[in-house]
Amino acid sequence: GENVEQHPSTLSVQEGDSAVIKCTYSDSASNYFPWYKQELGKGPQLIIDIRSNVGEKKDQRIAVTLNKTAKHFSLHITETQPEDSAVYFCAASRDRGSTLGRLYFGRGTQLTVWP
Amino acid sequence: SQTIHQWPATLVQPVGSPLSLECTVEGTSNPNLYWYRQAAGRGLQLLFYSVGIGQISSEVPQNLSASRPQDRQFILSSKKLLLSDSGFYLCAGASLTDTQYFGPGTRLTVL
Numbered sequence: 387g388e389n390v391e392q393h394p395s396t397l398s399v400q401e402g403d404s405a406v407i408k409c410t411y412s413d414s415a416s417n418y419f420p421w422y423k424q425e426l427g428k429g430p431q432l433i434i435d436i437r438s439n440v441g442e443k444k445d446q447r448i449a450v451t452l453n454k455t456a457k458h459f460s461l462h463i464t465e466t467q468p469e470d471s472a473v474y475f476c477a478a479s480r481d482r483g484s485t486l487g488r489l490y491f492g493r494g495t496q497l498t499v500w501p
Numbered sequence: 502s503q504t505i506h507q508w509p510a511t512l513v514q515p516v517g518s519p520l521s522l523e524c525t526v527e528g529t530s531n532p533n534l535y536w537y538r539q540a541a542g543r544g545l546q547l548l549f550y551s552v553g554i555g556q557i558s559s560e561v562p563q564n565l566s567a568s569r570p571q572d573r574q575f576i577l578s579s580k581k582l583l584l585s586d587s588g589f590y591l592c593a594g595a596s597l598t599d600t601q602y603f604g605p606g607t608r609l610t611v612l
Contacts, residue, residue, distance in 0.1 A: 420601070430545075435600060475543075488550060491544070493543060496543065
């Protein structure tokens with residue numbers, strides 16, 4: 387099956403700085419890569435996703451890049467704010483929403499933004 | 502988009518007692534449904550998934566079971582809880598035209 391590795395496990399940045407979280411995957415057939423943000427005591431919330439036919443996607447301060455050849459994808463958060471502090475998960479799957487489309491998750495990154 | 506409901510939000514149960522956690526989905530039909538557990542640390546462990554009524558696949562052998570009596574209802578059960586069943590349980594759903602969304606979770610403490 388798919389194996390997703392995520393780094394770093396913890397990340398501390400000063401407010402206003404950028405944060406980058408990186409993930410690698412093993413299954414070259416994976417074609418859908420979502421990112422989730424989980425605040426303490428809550429369920430993960432989808433913040434951005436990308437499909438394999440796109441190399442980059444941006445939504446305000448958040449961007450995701452995908453390198454299919456190297457099988458890695460990254461989350462970029464610019465102008466970080468204290469409310470960005472949370473655990474972030476990357477995931478990979480073959481087909482979004484299909485019967486085989488279970489998500490394989492990385493182990494998470496605890497991001498702390500210091501004011 | 503779909504909305505995932507879970508209850509209860511928190512639960513404290515003695516060892517050896519039964520368990521029933523319920524998850525319902527609104528805003529979509531015939532979704533794939535998933536139960537995850539998040540123990541100490543941050544990892545999301547997939548426990549069960551279902552592609553339709555009565556169809557359950559188990560990812561890991563354990564003290565738990567799942568059932569899907571209706572299209573948008575997913576239940577996680579145990580006959581006798583163990584201390585190791587403590588954790589944060591998350592239900593998620595995904596439709597063919599949308600991504601996977603998570604519910605708010607149930608914090609289970611087994612004493």
